[in-house]
Every structure is written in C-alpha cells, then in structure tokens.
Amino acid sequence: MIHLSFVVSTRLTGKVVDISRQTELFDRIVAYLDSGFDPMVDDVMRHPVDRYVDLRHVGRERERLFSEFPIVVGHGSDVRSPGDFFVDDLSGRSLLIVRGDDGVLRGFHNMCGHRGSAVELSACGNQRRFTCPYHAWSYDTAGRLRSIPNDDGFASVDRDAHGLVEVPVEERHGLVWVIPGARPGAAIDVASYLGELDDELAEFGMSDHVRERTDILREPFNWKLVVDGFLETYHIRFLHRNTIGPYIGSNFALYDDFGLHARMIGLRSSFHEERSAPLDEREFLPHVAIIYLVFPNTVLVWQGDHFEVWSVFPDGDRADRMVARASLLAPTAPTTDAEQRHWDKNWEVLMNTVLNEDFVVARTMQRNFASGARTHAVFGRQEATLQHYHRILEHELAKDGVAVSNPERAEVPA
Numbered sequence: 001m002i003h004l005s006f007v008v009s010t011r012l013t014g015k016v017v018d019i020s021r022q023t024e025l026f027d028r029i030v031a032y033l034d035s036g037f038d039p040m041v042d043d044v045m046r047h048p049v050d051r052y053v054d055l056r057h058v059g060r061e062r063e064r065l066f067s068e069f070p071i072v073v074g075h076g077s078d079v080r081s082p083g084d085f086f087v088d089d090l091s092g093r094s095l096l097i098v099r100g101d102d103g104v105l106r107g108f109h110n111m112c113g114h115r116g117s118a119v120e121l122s123a124c125g126n127q128r129r130f131t132c133p134y135h136a137w138s139y140d141t142a143g144r145l146r147s148i149p150n151d152d153g154f155a156s157v158d159r160d161a162h163g164l165v166e167v168p169v170e171e172r173h174g175l176v177w178v179i180p181g182a183r184p185g186a187a188i189d190v191a192s193y194l195g196e197l198d199d200e201l202a203e204f205g206m207s208d209h210v211r212e213r214t215d216i217l218r219e220p221f222n223w224k225l226v227v228d229g230f231l232e233t234y235h236i237r238f239l240h241r242n243t244i245g246p247y248i249g250s251n252f253a254l255y256d257d258f259g260l261h262a263r264m265i266g267l268r269s270s271f272h273e274e275r276s277a278p279l280d281e282r283e284f285l286p287h288v289a290i291i292y293l294v295f296p297n298t299v300l301v302w303q304g305d306h307f308e309v310w311s312v313f314p315d316g317d318r319a320d321r322m323v324a325r326a327s328l329l330a331p332t333a334p335t336t337d338a339e340q341r342h343w344d345k346n347w348e349v350l351m352n353t354v355l356n357e358d359f360v361v362a363r364t365m366q367r368n369f370a371s372g373a374r375t376h377a378v379f380g381r382q383e384a385t386l387q388h389y390h391r392i393l394e395h396e397l398a399k400d401g402v403a404v405s406n407p408e409r410a411e412v413p414a
C-alpha cells in the first residue's frame, strides 16, 4: 500500500528525527543505490493462506492479539480537556476513554454495573457524568458510581464495587493505547512495549500533532491484508502505475527489525536529487516514506510532512470482514485555506489509491484464499517486512502468555 503524498510542505518538516539517525539511514540507502542491489533478505517465505480464512484462527487472534497487547484506540488530541471522551468499539470490546476532572486519562469498559448496558452511546463529547440510558445509574469521569435512582432497592449494593471496570490506558506519541483484555489494575508500559522504536517515534514530536481527520473503513476481506499492503514497495509500479507509481521507488525498501515491530523505508523520486545536495544541506525526511509496523495491527506512515495512522481489526467474528481506522495526523492544525487544501489533497490521493487500487485486489485475494485452489502464498526476498510481520504473528499466536515488553531483535526463529 505504501502511499506517499504528492505534495510535501517543507515548511512543516523543520524538527524531528535525530540527525545522526537520519544521516546513517541516508548513507545506508545510498550504499545500496550505488551497489546496484536492492535490499533483500536471504530467502523467500511460504505462508499458509488459511490464516486469512480460518475462523478458529480469527478466534485465536481475538483472544491474543486484540486482548493482550497494547492497541491504539484513538488520538490524544481528542481527549485533551477534562470531560473529553470517546468510545471505541473496534477492538471487539466497547471502551470508554475519558479525561478525568483531575486531568488523568482513564479507560473503562463501556458497561454499566447494574445490568450491563453501554453507559455511553455517543461516539465522543465532553461531559462530567455518564448516565446509563437504561435505568440512569450515573458515573463520574473517574468511573465511580455516583447515583442510583430509587436506590432503596439497592441498599445492600456496595457502590465502590459497581463503578466502571477500568482498563489500562496510556497516552504516548499522541496516540491512546489500551490493553483491551487486561484485568483492572494491570499495568501498561508503551515505551517498554515499543522498545527501541520509542525513542525514534519521540523524535517526531507526535504528541503535539493534531488529528486532522479520521475515516472508518469496512471491507469484505481479512484485516491482515490491509497491514500487508503497507509492508512492501514491490507492487507500486504495477498496481499504482497510474496514481502514485511515478513518485515512489518500487522494489527499494530498507527493512529493519525492531523485535515485535519493524521499520521499512521507501524512497520518493526526489531522494535521487537530494543525495547530490551538499552534506550540510541534505534533508532526509521529506524524501522518504517511513512505515512503522507497530505490532499487532497498527501502521504509522511517515509521509514526508505528516503521519497517517492505520489500525486494522477483524470486523465481528468473520475472517473475511475487516474494519480500519485511518487518520491523518498533522503537525499543527491548519490555519489557512492553503494548509487545509494541502491536507485535503493528501487525503484524497490516499483514499483514491487505497480504495480503488489496493482494496480492489484485496477483495480478489480473499475470495481466492477461500477457494482452496492454493494452500500457500509466497513472500519474496524484497518483501522482507512482510516476512517479518507474519513470522512474528505466527510466533506470538503459538505462544501462551503475554509479551509484556518488546523483546530485543530477532529472537524469533526464521
């Protein structure tokens, strides 16, 4: 999928990544270009296609990936002020995320302590009380049960034990992370989970970015096909030849292993001019696309001057339905029509390419995987990040217990 916007506003790219890291990456890429060899791993990988169609596999993904790992459920810029809240259901559990009167961000199951109705039916808003629509039990922003109508009927009920059930939540890099299936009181430590990636993401200053827009997309194919689409550049000059193909290098994809996670760097066509700029003027970030695969289901795409955030989930219990939350994070909120048009144009190009090209082939892949005609797909040596992702998925789904922090690189057997 790897989509770069056509237009990069250099005015917006002033900060970010540690220059030594950029220099090192720039030099590694130039070394590959000069050698005439694309970055590749040692071997191809065969991958069973039942992972995209088997219902038991989806059940296992639900109970492990979408329950036990930190999952991105939204954006910190949506819950900046006390009383700001949003509800997110995509992980399969309805979660209420709310900024407390004390400024603390908390997450709860959106489930009443009386008989289990959703307490909050709106998607987002700002309020100090959450009143269940069924019998009007009411909760405060810290999840405490504050009132029960006709409470003489519940005289022996311990109110402290009937507040909203908390889930561990953390805001980091401007994103809101939750472990949806964790027990109340369980810890969440996103920095440790991200490992080395944490420092690198911090350098982008994402916590100051604003969510410029979000679309929720639903399609008739397995959720992993969306993630897969980001993890190689091989398809760009074929599938996207009439859209983004002319602007992006196909086949060149610098892959790095970050334990559970991975980074892939693709080249914009402008990279080739930039490499001849004087060393002290050379810029890296406007001339590349950086794909951060954040296990298990999020892809952060650095698009030269902003991030896209994609989080993808199974939609219900079916293997052939996905739901994705796609957002554009801008460094600052647009203040002029020209800035607004810049983000509008980026989004239009992205959605046009994804919906009319990537998703069209994904639908055909899903039907074909279900046909039984072939048992395996094959991931090429240049599809290294794709190989990484599926190796880690297989490894984590086969394991008992939870990865509470990100293991150092490459403990997963090939």
Ligand code: FES
Pocket (backbone or CB within 6 Å): 112, 113, 114, 115, 116, 117, 132, 133, 134, 135, 136, 137
């Ligand atoms: S189910 Fe919420 S008040 Fe009855």
Ligand SMILES: [Fe+2]
Pocket (backbone or CB within 6 Å): 001, 002, 003, 229, 235, 239, 240, 358
């Ligand atoms: Fe694509």
